[in-house]
Amino acid sequence: MKSLILALTACATCTVGTAQARAMCADRDKVVASLSDRYSERHLASGLQSAFGLMEIWVSESDRTWTILLTQPDGQTCVMASGTHWLEQNVMPVAGEPA
Numbered sequence: 396m397k398s399l400i401l402a403l404t405a406c407a408t409c410t411v412g413t414a415q416a417r418a419m420c421a422d423r424d425k426v427v428a429s430l431s432d433r434y435s436e437r438h439l440a441s442g443l444q445s446a447f448g449l450m451e452i453w454v455s456e457s458d459r460t461w462t463i464l465l466t467q468p469d470g471q472t473c474v475m476a477s478g479t480h481w482l483e484q485n486v487m488p489v490a491g492e493p494a
Contacts, residue, residue, distance in 0.1 A: 420473040423466050427453075434460050439483075454481045 430436040436453040444450045448467040454460070461481040466472040 420471055423470050423472040426464060426472040426474070430462055434458065434462070436460060436462060450475075454483070456481075456483075 430453045434455050435457060436455045439452045439454045441449055441451040444465060446468075448465050451464045451466065453462045453464065458479075459481045460477070460479050462477040463475045464472050465475050
């Protein structure tokens, strides 16, 4: 879980040029439908990214693709990162940290 939090934090600091950001953003329903229909990805995890929105990880176990989304309060969703060779691991919690 700690590594997932670190990954989300790192992606929250990613920046994209204005023109590129517009090309990678759309209404959440359209983005989610595309991830599900075209890439067979499913929702794996999510967390709030302060007041700016909801960060989500979508993965396809069969194709091993992954996508990180940031959904803003107005419903606009942007693809923050995506890739291949997703490997889900069970991480043992550190002593004293909540699981």
